[in-house]
Amino acid sequence: MRVLVVGSGGREHALCWKLRQSPLLDELYCAPGNPGIAEVADVVSIQAEEIKKLADFAVDLKVDLTIVGPELPLTLGLADEFRSRELGVFGPRKQAAELEGSKVFAKEFMQRHGIPTADSVVVHERREAEKAARKFGFPVVLKADGLAAGKGVLIPQDKRELAEALDAFFVERRFGASGDRIIVERHLVGEEVSLIALSDGRRLLPLATSKDYKRLLDNDCGPNTGGMGSHSPSGVLSGRHAGDIMERVMRPVVSGMAEENRPFEGFLYAGLILTEDGPQVLEFNVRLGDPEAQSILLRLEDDLLPVLAEGAAGFFETERIRFRKEAAVCLVLAAAGYPDNPVKGDPIQTLATAPEVDGVEIFHAGTALDGGQVITAGGRVLNVCATGLNLREALRKAYLAAGEIRWPGAVLRSDVGRRVLTMMSSESAS
Numbered sequence: 001m002r003v004l005v006v007g008s009g010g011r012e013h014a015l016c017w018k019l020r021q022s023p024l025l026d027e028l029y030c031a032p033g034n035p036g037i038a039e040v041a042d043v044v045s046i047q048a049e050e051i052k053k054l055a056d057f058a059v060d061l062k063v064d065l066t067i068v069g070p071e072l073p074l075t076l077g078l079a080d081e082f083r084s085r086e087l088g089v090f091g092p093r094k095q096a097a098e099l100e101g102s103k104v105f106a107k108e109f110m111q112r113h114g115i116p117t118a119d120s121v122v123v124h125e126r127r128e129a130e131k132a133a134r135k136f137g138f139p140v141v142l143k144a145d146g147l148a149a150g151k152g153v154l155i156p157q158d159k160r161e162l163a164e165a166l167d168a169f170f171v172e173r174r175f176g177a178s179g180d181r182i183i184v185e186r187h188l189v190g191e192e193v194s195l196i197a198l199s200d201g202r203r204l205l206p207l208a209t210s211k212d213y214k215r216l217l218d219n220d221c222g223p224n225t226g227g228m229g230s231h232s233p234s235g236v237l238s239g240r241h242a243g244d245i246m247e248r249v250m251r252p253v254v255s256g257m258a259e260e261n262r263p264f265e266g267f268l269y270a271g272l273i274l275t276e277d278g279p280q281v282l283e284f285n286v287r288l289g290d291p292e293a294q295s296i297l298l299r300l301e302d303d304l305l306p307v308l309a310e311g312a313a314g315f316f317e318t319e320r321i322r323f324r325k326e327a328a329v330c331l332v333l334a335a336a337g338y339p340d341n342p343v344k345g346d347p348i349q350t351l352a353t354a355p356e357v358d359g360v361e362i363f364h365a366g367t368a369l370d371g372g373q374v375i376t377a378g379g380r381v382l383n384v385c386a387t388g389l390n391l392r393e394a395l396r397k398a399y400l401a402a403g404e405i406r407w408p409g410a411v412l413r414s415d416v417g418r419r420v421l422t423m424m425s426s427e428s429a430s
């Protein structure tokens with residue numbers, strides 16, 4: 001098969017790495033890709049949001065299947081464009097991608113279909129927001145309605161921080177039109193977990209559970225980011241509980257979207273929080289999570305390509321996707337200044353000389369080449385990933401490898417998986 005992956009981050013590098021292992025693969029292209037991806041795929045200089053150019057490329061190169069990494073091209077209608085030209089694509093159409101493209105749509109959809117989620121109010125201006133915050137108390141969650149590259153959620157802890165957050169939305173207009181409407185939501189307490197499944201519009205095939213670490217700094221401090229690390233399994237969700245979430249959340253989404261004439265075909269991602277009152281949905285994404293995909297794909301035993309091809313054709317013949325029992329970890333090395341103003345152009349001198357450690361994979365996220373030297377070119381720069389017999393071993397290997405890679409100001413959380421390990425050891429001791 002001739003396959004095109006759209007995107008340029010660590011998730012797309014991990015996807016290309018996995019697809020490259022498929023015996024069904026003839027040609028692999030990635031647009032626009034990055035220097036790491038260029039080692040496993042032919043990179044094509046078309047940006048992810050240039051959907052007509054991507055479709056022209058797929059026609060010219062007789063691409064059988066296109067797999068979309070990031071959300072933006074999906075919300076712009078990439079899957080509609082490809083399907084209208086009878087090109088194979090795995091990803092939801094524009095109307096179904098609203099589940100991520102509009103937080104207000106997602107919230108109202110959950111309310112219509114009885115999917116558990118935090119109480120919330122939709123507001124358009126400062127006064128309404130202040131009133132809603134008084135109703136829910138502090139901390140309170142503010143979410144931009146539209147896409148904001150993972151940065152559109154603010155959690156003010158008190159009145160002063162609320163005023164600053166509302167300035168960001170309504171005065172600075174930090175999120176542009178995405179922040180014209182915001183959701184003010186009750187803050188929930190519990191462990192966060194990600195559950196991703198593949199949908200062909202009716203059936204669902206769950207992937208292994210995972211957990212990501214969204215705050216920039218240790219102990220869940222600092223600003224929200226796209227994700228500073230992940231592991232799979234999540235360590236906080238048993239198989240029985242994951243099955244329960246499939247029934248109470250994922251299946252109602254797929255059946256509800258079909259009922260509303262927005263059939264969901266693609267990766268369905270639920271970001272959940274496990275509260276005392278049961279799991280609640282924090283957000284839906286219409287794609288693989290980044291950096292969750294890196295950990296999940298490292299554990300994937302089966303060939304991904306035939307499953308995605310079946311999904312693109314609208315019918316899964318595969319009944320179950322199998323994962324190895326081992327654990328996998330992904331650590332994100334981010335640039336100084338991430339997430340607001342990442343410093344670009346720093347050479348990563350140590351990358352070429354980093355020792356190879358068994359079970360370690362390094363995926364490129366925001367890198368570029370400058371005269372043969374890999375340099376930083378985005379917020380999240382590299383993903384240092386590892387597998388191990390269990391979470392402790394995978395973490396040890398990943399931190400060992402990450403410790404060898406440095407550039408000025410690189411940011412690495414040092415506590416990925418730590419709380420989960422503590423919970424696991426206190427459970428086994430009790």
Ligand code: GLY
Binds near residue numbers: 150226227288291
């Ligand atoms: N890691 C969260 C996301 O991909 O949105």
